[in-house]
Amino acid sequence: MQAYLKANQRRLAPWLFLAPGALFFVVYVIAPIFQSMAISFYDWDGLGEAVWIGLDNYVELVDDEAFYVSLKNNVLWLALYMLAVPAGLLIAIFLNQTVWGIRAYKSLFFFPFVISQVVVGLMFSWFYAPNFGLLYAIIEAITGQGVAILAEERFVTYGIIAAGLWPQIAYVMILYLTGLNNVAPDQIEAARLDGAKGWKMLWYVILPQLRPATFIAVVVTVIGALRSFDLVSIMTTGGPFGSSRVLSFYMYEQALSEYGYRMGYGAAIAVVLFAIMMVFITGFIWKMWRDEKDH
Template sequence: MPHSATRQDVNAQPREPDASHSPRSPHSRTKRRGPSPTARRQRKAALLFLAPACVMVAVYVIWPILSSIRLSFYNWDGMTEQTFVGLDNFIELFQAPTFYTALKNNVIWLALFLLAPPMGLAVALYLNQAVAGIRIVKSLFFAPFVLSGVVVGLIFSWFYDPTFGLLAVILGHGVPVLGDARYATFGIVFAALWPQTAYCMILYLTGLTALNSEQLEAARMEGAKGWTMLWHVVLPQLRPVTFMAIVVTVIGALRSFDLISVMTGGGPFESSTVLAYYMYDQAIKYYRIGYSASIAVVLFAIMLVYIVYHLRRMLRNEI
């Protein structure tokens, strides 16, 4: 009997837990478990789709920007060896009277060109109605968007012509808009507003079709209409579209070139030149590649500051 009791006591001793049945800690489970094959395939596919775009941005955006910044510190005519001159190009640029004329004209372009987004919004609100014949009217407003800058410049050059232009017919006498240093820049900006307003109109028409119908219906049930509906319901939903319209308009104002080249060539007496045309003039006509690169760097800095300011403002409003 004592011998059997001892055997029972031995059998009653607790067994060590089997390793195969031991509970795993959360750390060990997390450590051993990796991404699933499906997740790995999706990540690989995303990288493959992004790779061409990243390469294109690096080759056609990042590399030219870095090359322009580097060239701005050199004196180069495009053929002979480059000569390092440090900040001499920038010093000469900030001492040139033409630079300040071009900068003043760019400010005028910015101030007047920013009329395009609200004008485009007004046209988009009008065209967003379901009335008879609205498709024909839409086609008429779409037309300026598909015209090239050269065609627009030629049309308005004929419009401003003091001998046979439509403006002379309307006023009863000829006004040399493009031949007068006081009016040349304003005449070009007015011509540029025509296609830019059409572009902003297309952006806003796209945004209006994507409005939240539930919010609109709730606002109507609360009695909102007219300006109240537009200001408190429609415009907040169009904020991303407005940001895009402003950014595109600012970039278009700062890099305005084609209309100036066709309508005035920067004249009369460089009174209508802007930074983009001044940069082209120095690089192509006078073979001053380094000096024109310094103009490009200044223009890029102005664009960057303006766009970053509006981007931060939009993100702050979103938060």
């Protein structure tokens, strides 16, 4: 055994370093996924005896209006959250310039990333607040009547998404700044000699080299949009009248809040959310792999 380890230590060393992280990933990520799938087939309050009910939880979802409201809001989150990718790219390109005061600009744009979602939620709640909120005062000054964003069913989801986009754009910006540091200068110079500039330089020279950063940015943005629990919980707790619920918050309401304690039903919602997430991420991975293969 000792002779085998000595002869293969270079081949085994990476696996030994990966083993602790892989173990934690299996125990705390992979295993809970399969446990949630198993629980979704039971009627269980989290404490008593679990009763097997098969697909009844999923059948109930089909006729659950609150589930469809949450699903619609998640689709809206996903569509609008993707704005973080081009916005983060444009800001990263701006901050990658060597101009006076660029460090101060970087600090300002980096700030949203380092504060917690709780603080972001509170700040935007005050920003939208009736009577004393800045946005309310601006709308009132322009139109003569203020709008309570978080109390209006038509606007509440858009208001929460705007709050979430602020730190998400900062996160994407950091990913692209890192990617821009790895762009090959010789390719930039060659493109300039060929007369490329502006959008042509960006589309044909810079963006192809930013594919790894784009992949990570899209994946984390999709995940962030679909697991949008904290801001909803802090800013509206799903209101008004459940109109700002998303799937992750509805799952919490059903499984762990005083309104539910239905662990099986909450697990069924979690499985649906996980399936949606995997469809988007798998599709994007497939597209990236196919593009790399073509090149």
